[in-house]
Amino acid sequence: MGHEIVFDYEMVEAIIRILLSAGAGALIGAERMMRGRAAGLRTHIIVCVGSALTVLIGIYAYEMMGGAIDPLRIGAQVVSGIGFLGVGTILIRGRSEVKGLTTAAGLWTTAAIGLGFGAGCYILSALVTIITFVTIFLVARIERQLEMRRKEFQMYLEIDDVIYVNEVFDWLQDHYEIDELDVTAPRTAIHGNVGVELVLSTKEGANAIDVKEAVQSHEHILLALESI
Known part of the structure; x- marks a missing residue:
């Protein structure tokens, strides 16, 4: 029992x-x-x-x-x-x-x-x-x-020499969050240049023109375009 x-x-x-x-x-x-x-x-x-x-x-x-x-x-x-x-x-x-x-x-x-x-x-x-x-x-x-406070911008950048790629990436990471990044052939076809397709995230309120101007202000970035 x-x-x-x-x-x-x-x-x-x-x-x-x-x-x-x-x-x-x-x-x-x-x-x-x-x-x-x-x-x-x-x-x-x-x-x-x-x-x-x-x-x-x-x-x-x-x-x-x-x-x-x-x-x-x-x-x-x-x-x-x-x-x-x-x-x-x-x-x-x-x-x-x-x-x-x-x-x-x-x-x-x-x-x-x-x-x-x-x-x-x-x-x-x-x-x-x-x-x-x-x-x-x-x-x-x-x-x-x-x-919702983040804005993303898909851009194409062209760096004037491969030796400056790391310097440019470090600078971008100090100012933005990089969500995607692809190294491509330069659109200008200039020998030695490096093309980069990337997505940058910024704080709320930023616009494409401001981001483009800020990015292109770097001495080794020859082009900063909205990627199509």
Whole structure:
């Protein structure tokens, strides 16, 4: 009889851990779903619940085998295996625009949260759930506000000699943020000149004419044109 009471208690405890994992996954997944991400509510719930079940299986196997196996060995495979699912959410557009990194990181963290709840680390798992939700929901708004204050200019520059390329790049990085950069053949066809296609980011309020004049003021930049 006593054995049945212990068994029932353990079962209730396991159910609580699974339900907490489902709640944590739902919280994070709902935010991703509202943003139209590939991995949304269902994916995050499944990942979190599956992770919790995995570590529970490891714990029960440890007890059944009398401590002969590592209870976290199965759970450790979740951490590495979730990477394959995360890769499927990442989309690369061009050389400087990557989408889905936050979702991929969220999936990995969701798996860790599930492992935590499954192992009975309620407070830490709940804390990480809150931190993750706040990060992807509130901090994203701050990032968008900062992005709105940036202006990008796609430009073509021509440097008068290859020996000055590093000097010019250092100067540009002191004044602007360089998002993209390609070295090309000079449009003037002058031997020794170096052409550069790049995207410069500046603070809000800057305009193309001001940026062009400022860039062309460098003694080794012969041309500064808006790239077409």
